[in-house]
Amino acid sequence: MDKLIGRDKEYEELKRCFHSDRSELVIVYGKRRIGKTFLIEEFFDQQFDFKYVGAHGMTTRRQLNNFLNTLNSYSPKKYSHLGNWNEAFYALEEYLSTLPTNRKRVVFIDEMPWMDSGRSIFVSALENFWNGWAMSQRNIMLVATGSATSWMKDKLVANKGGLHARITCKLHLSPFTLNETERYLATRGIEWDRYQLTQTYMVLGGVPFYYSLLDPEQSLAQNIDRLFFNEGALLKLEFDELYNALFDNAELYTSIVRLLSEHESGMTNKDIFLSLPSKSSNISKAIRNLESSDMIEKWLQYGNKRRDAVYRLTDFFSLFYFKFLANNLSHDDEWWSNHINSGIVFDWMGNSFELICMKHHKQIKSALGIKGMATSLSTWQVKPDKEAGTPGGQIDMIIERADRIIHLCEMKFSTDTYRIKPEYERRLRERSGLFKELAKINKTLVHTFITTYGVANAKNKSIVHSEVTMDDLFNS
Known part of the structure; x- marks a missing residue:
């Protein structure tokens, strides 16, 4: 074995x-x-x-x-x-x-x-x-x-x-976790640091076959160029092959995942129906099939009914495809190496890290010392109300504990310890107040930061009640 x-x-x-x-x-x-x-x-x-x-x-x-x-x-x-x-x-x-x-x-x-x-x-x-x-x-x-x-x-x-x-x-069979990814790549002679391993997860999403294509003699950037951007790249056509192999009427399925790729915070079933040009009666079935196939995931919105749950595109490969490949006409064989430090890539990494954290909620619970406690996971978002004069707000992951403590999770991917700026601290306090008011919360709210290398020890760190780092996500 x-x-x-x-x-x-x-x-x-x-x-x-x-x-x-x-x-x-x-x-x-x-x-x-x-x-x-x-x-x-x-x-x-x-x-x-x-x-x-x-x-x-x-x-x-x-x-x-x-x-x-x-x-x-x-x-x-x-x-x-x-x-x-x-x-x-x-x-x-x-x-x-x-x-x-x-x-x-x-x-x-x-x-x-x-x-x-x-x-x-x-x-x-x-x-x-x-x-x-x-x-x-x-x-x-x-x-x-x-x-x-x-x-x-x-x-x-x-x-x-x-x-x-x-x-x-x-x-x-589920995709590999970060821990399993690290162990698998070690057997292939790839021992990158965990920052790079986390980046590979953002692209390949824990799918073993994709990892088997990585070349230990090349850097991560070179591997991504070779697999996705070089002429005749091995995974350049993978998206179409993937969906056509899984689903009849693949066009409907790809239209749904494309739509969800443009709404990172998720969409309700009703939102999806209203946004698609085709009002096919097969949309509900397609959504169910995408969920069954681990391409999308349903998240309850805190305090709302089940029918108001949001669907998010959680297949990392599909997200990478829509972000960097679907409309890329550059014909640049080294596109990734040439753009690795660009704003578009850093924004994508930030969003992908949030998704990685949501996928590793068990490891987060373990790091918080609540592994054996009953909890529920949800998300929360509210649109601005001009008439009421209330701002909008969004919390990607909420962990509610049986002991009446609610973790409002902030997930930040950075190259160093994360420094909380005064303006950001103010927004967090306002948002938690809005959440408490609108969701009618009478439980204890705590801010939990999940970061790559921890939160910098500065005066604005007082808002942080608990921390989880990238290393914690690699626990089994």
Whole structure:
């Protein structure tokens, strides 16, 4: 297990299923490039009784032909034709029946959602295979993976038919944390300081495959130029490939994430509907699918009803794409190196650091000494009211504790200790007063600063009640 980083719980679950005394239907899902296939292949050391990889965009006929060829490479009996998925799974059943029964017979189907093309009967055939034969064998382990997380959840996890309550293990692979990123890059001979590692997270977002493309012999800036801005850059076309591989009608999905990329503080469901030129009835479904696929995230607004929750684009790669690639016509192979100290890059890093902090709220709780305490997370924003004469305000992350203390989190990314200026201190005090008044707060409010290297010890630091630094975010 030396090669696996940050997948300890998933590994133990796979081991439990492999050694159980029943048949196991295991699904592994998570965003594309997150390492689903790698996890399964490493756990089983590439030893499968049957392995098939679904192909994107193929017709059912071609999928069946591929399945036929794969099955014939395993089975002593050679099949000449598979008319539909029922026949395909029956042939698989025949082959598996020839294998020893004193051990788990392992079937690995990679990218299962891509097999369900057109008007195929794939899901019902899978139901028949599992319920009619595999489950009763008590020693079949079927592992299915899929990047189309919405398909995996809708067709398998939330299945109302034959697969209802049949899934015995669900593994959702999340992006690496900063800690896991650091450990993974160390195995590849990359030992940058944590400031640079945090910058890589802003671009690559904890997706292992993207990190595997980094060259240890190059600087971070050189790597970003090579991956995104050089002629023929490896990830220059990744955005379109990513969304087209995950979603039908990818144009609707990309229009939603583009919209959210322009509203960093988030948008409500209603705001999204009103802002899109197309009033497609599929917008709600697209929003749900984007959330299921870890591309966007829903945050409750403090004191508001659930329907007023805001959606934020939380896929770092997509945010980087819209900020620096989507409209970049410069043809500058070293664009990043030439602009690394520009205002636009520093602004982007500040916003990205806020998102990193929100993604690492567990590490923040631990640093604050409230790891085991019940808390709730939310955001808050209010628009200026000219008639009432009240200013607007925004707090990106609020941590409310069970002991009636509320942390108003300020997240600042800087190259040195952060110095609070008098004007900024005044704005913070006014904002907390506005929040307390409008949200009708009768609990204790504290300002928590989350910074790269801490807050400078100056007279305006008195507003800081608690601190968390970048190093704290790297804790496991």
